[in-house]
Amino acid sequence: METVITVCGNADQACPMFPGQMNRHHWGFDDPAHATGTEEETLAVFRKGRDEIKRVFEAYAEGRRDQAKTAQTA
Numbered sequence: 001m002e003t004v005i006t007v008c009g010n011a012d013q014a015c016p017m018f019p020g021q022m023n024r025h026h027w028g029f030d031d032p033a034h035a036t037g038t039e040e041e042t043l044a045v046f047r048k049g050r051d052e053i054k055r056v057f058e059a060y061a062e063g064r065r066d067q068a069k070t071a072q073t074a
Contacts (some may be wrong), residue, residue, distance in 0.1 A: 005060075007053065016034055 003023040008031065029052060036044035 025060075029053055 003025070005024075006026045007013050029049055030045075031047045032042075032046040037045075048065045
């Protein structure tokens, strides 16, 4: 395993430790399950969380691709 990414609340402290060297990241996101309001308002909160997670993970993946390209040319 090369990378462990946790995304919820106390997962950074509660998740088990993994042996060896690895990239470990914790990106906390608001839990949309706590959203209140109309169905439409609640759905908007879930969509906002989905979009935020997508942006963060796509940015992370792009950075990893850039690292791989740099390593190949070095």
